[in-house]
Amino acid sequence: MAxxxxxxxxxxxxxxxxxxxxxxxxxxxxxxxxIEKYRITETEAYRGIEDLACHAxxxxxxxxxxIFQEGGKVYVYLIYGMHWMLNFVAGKENxxxxxxxxxxxxxxxxxxxxxxxxxxxxxxxxxLIDSSRIWVENADPISKIHTSKxxxxxxxxxxxxxxxxxxx
DNA sequence: GTAAGGATTGGC
DNA sequence: CCAATCCTTACT
Numbered sequence: 784m785a786x787x788x789x790x791x792x793x794x795x796x797x798x799x800x801x802x803x804x805x806x807x808x809x810x811x812x813x814x815x816x817x818i819e820k821y822r823i824t825e826t827e828a829y830r831g832i833e834d835l836a837c838h839a840x841x842x843x844x845x846x847x848x849x850i851f852q853e854g855g856k857v858y859v860y861l862i863y864g865m866h867w868m869l870n871f872v873a874g875k876e877n878x879x880x881x882x883x884x885x886x887x888x889x890x891x892x893x894x895x896x897x898x899x900x901x902x903x904x905x906x907x908x909x910x911l912i913d914s915s916r917i918w919v920e921n922a923d924p925i926s927k928i929h930t931s932k933x934x935x936x937x938x939x940x941x942x943x944x945x946x947x948x949x950x951x
Numbered sequence: 952g953t954a955a956g957g958a959t960t961g962g963c
Numbered sequence: 964c965c966a967a968t969c970c971t972t973a974c975t
Contacts, residue, residue: 827958836958846971864968866959883958894959935958 785920790912792919793854793873797880800854800873801828802949806925809887811900812916820920821899825886825950827933829870831879836936836943839879849908850879857909857917859902866894867902871911871919885934886950925951 785808793800808820829837838860839850849858850872858870858881874880885893900917911918930946937943 829958838958841972844972860958861968861970862957863959864957864970868958870958881958885958892959933958938957 785922788911788919788921790853790855793871793911794875795854795873797828797830797873797878797882798947800871800880801826801882801947802928802930804871804882804884804919805928805949805951807922808920809884809900810918810920813901814916821887821889822922823884823886823919824888825884825891825948827883827885827949828947829881829883830947831874834939834942834945836933836939836945837879837881839881850881851877854878854880855910855912857906857911857914859897859904859906861904862894867897867904867906868893869897869900869902869906885948927951 804823804826807823809823810820812818832839838847853876854873856872858872859867862868869884870881872881884896887896890896890899929950931948933948
């Protein structure tokens with residue numbers, strides 16, 4: 784029996800949350816009532832205001848404020864004018880942790896994830912604990928998870944060296 | 952008000 | 964390699 788991940792799952796260090804999301808089931812209930820489940824295959828951790836690759840390092844702005852809230856919420860933003868990036872906020876209030884969902888089974892790349900899930904700005908701040916249209920369910924642990932440097936953060940100095948990308 | 956650039960993708 | 968496409972942020 785699949786169980787929705789509770790708030791406690793997200794209220795931890797993003798370096799625990801991000802790799803543990805690999806293999807979990809991302810569930811989307813579309814407007815027409817159709818429910819699809821996708822295995823999460825790739826994530827990246829963004830860790831607080833000190834992490835220059837993390838949007839929270841720019842401080843609290845209308846766009847980033849959700850990252851500073853308690854874990855378990857959705858952070859979405861539009862990039863390059865066309866791709867909706869799906870993130871989950873992690874950690875306690877003001878820790879400013881986020882996990883970017885970079886891939887789900889059958890769809891590689893964060894832009895393709897957002898397109899498949901039909902995301903838009905209305906998902907900003909959505910609670911993964913309460914929502915009836917997007918949440919995460921538990922699944923058997925994955926034995927072998929790969930790590931690498933994060934993608935597309937060349938501007939972040941020493942932070943680009945962190946091995947904070949996780950994938951099957 | 953104006954301008955620069957982005958946690959990307961797909962096509963040439 | 965580079966255009967697409969538009970929002971956010973910083974600066975005048």
